[in-house]
Amino acid sequence: MITNLLHPGIILIIFGLLIPHIKHKQLIPIFPIISFIILISLDEGSHFIINYNYFELVIISIDKLSKLFSYIFLLILFCTSIFSLNQENRTEIASAFIYVGSAISVVLSGDLITLFIFWEIMAIASTIVIWSGSKDAYYPGIRYLAVHLLGGSILLIGIIGYASSTGSVAFDLMNPENIFSYFILVGFLINAGAPPFSSWIPDSYPSASWSGTVFLSAFTTKTAVYVLIRGYAGYEFLIYIGVFMIFYGIIFAILENDMRRILSYSIVNQVGFMIVAIGIGTEIAINGASAHAFTHIIYKALLLMSAGSVFYITGKTKCTDLGGLYKTMPLTMICGIIGALSISAFPLTSGFISKSLTVQAAVYEDLKILWLLLTMASAGVFLHAGIKFPWFVFFQKDAKLKASDPPNNMKLAMIILSFLCIFIGVFPGLLYSILPFEVKYLPYTADHVSSQLQLLMFSGLAFFILLKFLKRTLTITLDFDWFWRKFGQLVINEFNIQLLIRFKNIIKSIQGVISQTFESLHKHNGPSGVLGRSWPTGHMAFWTTILLASFLLFYLFA
Incomplete structure (x- = not known):
């Protein structure tokens, strides 16, 4: 019972409130470790319940799925805490911890009310992370907050309606016959970056600081993926939404010039793969969505750390201003390439063993067109994130920028994530063992490896053939x-x-009323007014007698 009272998410929120008062910032990465120790002490099936009126609020509900997402959230918080030790803005770091603590609290919640409370805290805290970037981040932060408040309002309507119609706020697989479950679904999809709100990700994330973007990349969309897995697995129309997100992200990432916006569009693309898997809804598909979320958080954080290091050192983010950094930032380049290979599902990387599950789920369900679309999309991912990002940032022309690899703490964070990208890819059984369902699929077969290598080879060849058309110019990409x-x-x-x-x-009306009032007062009290005239002595004596008589009668008979 004591361990149930120690909440891994809430304790991070408390730590976040304390961060501005901590003198030694080197202590900050210890906080995720403390939260992790609390998490592993909670056994599967553990619950902490509070009775509120007629509802049971399940503050903690532990199973394999919630533990999986909590593990990866804490892992990335730990690495990003190391990466951001040079960040002087304590408000950003404090808000980031509150943000991550709220995300973990959403994942561990077993009811819709608790989920909603931490969902909204997450939105507010992440907005502050964006605003901490620079003065230019104010309006993107406002748009970000507006979108999430809209999503939160729709979510609240759905929760109230669902609770009223069912008498329960328990959060599990939602009833498709209840109209309010679709309000809740829309609230979740907005956070996932689903159309027509996909553009909030590339609009807001690149506006944050070099460290803030890394924090933002991991939690909002993946928390949405978690709740979609929990509540809407097998809703087939999600497949169409996911396919749209996949190709939307690819097209706009290819057109984009800013490296952090390229990677932000890539988030939409990768979340699309997860939503497709959720729509398929089989055990291997749910494993695919969960594994892909896990590995995506790692390699996307690595890519954004690489981009953030370039931004931190050079102050530039546009591909047209960058190039030739492989000479001066070799470690950053190597880590960036490892992240790029992983997102492209290159064999022996984490992306290969996770994305394969989703593609195989489509094969098992005989969804041939979907399989073809996912295969085409894999080639597109290699184009924009696997080759375009490292090529234009680290190679192509020499921009003659004075640069060097970032400070040691930033290098350490990138090295840890690079190691994980390869380690998970080489030993997939470690990740497969913590997925929600038993995994019987073998990713490393001769056919699968050879076909994936051929796909990536031809995609890379196409990039260099079309290179002159893919070179970026100083243009603005118009999006939704x-x-x-x-x-x-x-x-x-x-x-x-x-x-x-x-x-x-209204002011004119008030002025008119005031003017009329003064005119009336002047009319009656002015020199020519009734109350302003000089009265004869007899009249004054008469009215004085009447007034005194009135007081006397009131005193005698009251």
Whole structure:
């Protein structure tokens, strides 16, 4: 019972509140370790329940799925804490810990009310992480917050309706016949970056600092993946949403010039693979979504650490301003390439053994068109993240930038994640053993390895053949966020104009009332007014007598 009271997520939130007051920032990476020790002390099947009115609030609910996501969240928090030791903005680090603690609390919650509370804390804390980047991050942060408040409002409507209609707030596989379960689904999908809100990820994440973007990449979308696995596995229409996200991310990443926006679009693309697997809904597909979320968090953090190191050292993020850094930032380049190979599902990397599960799930269900689309998408991923990112940042032309590898703590974080990308790829059984269901699939067969190598080889060949068309220029990539920014600004401006007009009319009305009041007072109290005239002595004596008589009668008979 004592261990149940120690909540791995809530303790991180408490640590986050204490971080601004900690003198030695080298102590900060210890906090995720403490939370991890608490987590492993909780046995599967552990629950901590609070009765609130007619509802049971399950603050902690432990099973293989919740432990899997909690493990990877804490692992990345630990590595990112090391990476960000040079970050002077304590507000960002404190907010990041509250953000991650809330994400873990969502994963461990067993009811919709607890989930919603930490869901909203997560949105607010992550907004502060974005705002901590620079002054230019204010408006992207506002748009980010607006999207998540919209999603939170829809989620709240769904939870209230679902609880009212079912009498329960337990969170498990949702009833597809209950209309309110779809409100909850929409709230979850907005956080996952599903259309038409996919653009909030590349709009907001690159606005954060060199360290803040790494924090942001791992938790919001993957928490959404977790709740979708938990509540909506097997909802087939999710396959179509996932396929859209896959190709949307590929197309815009190929067009993009900013390296951090390229990797942000790649997040949408990779989450699309996970949502496809959730839509398939079989055991191997759920294992695929879970494993892909696990490995994606690692290699995407590694890629963004590589990009963040370049930004930290050079102050530049656009591919047109970069190049030739392999000479001066060799370790950063190697780590970036390992992350790029992993996201491309290169054999002997973590991406290969996780993405294979989703593709194989489509084969087992005889979804031939889906299998073809996923195979094509794998080639597209290699184009934009596997080759484009390292080529334009570290190779191509020499931008003649004065640079060097980042400080030792940043290098250490990248080395740890690089090791994990390869270690998990070489020993897949370690990851497979902690997945929700038993894994009987063998990723390393001759046919699978050879076909994947051929796919990547031809994709790489296509990149260099089309290189002159893929070279970036100083252009702006128009995305769906253009609609929200421009249309939203138009609505706000029109609202402000109408509000100003109404405010002026109200002021005029108030001024008119005040003017009439003063005129009336002046009329009656001014020199020519009734109350301002000089009265004869007889009249004054008469009214004085009446007043005194009234007081006397009131005193005698009251």
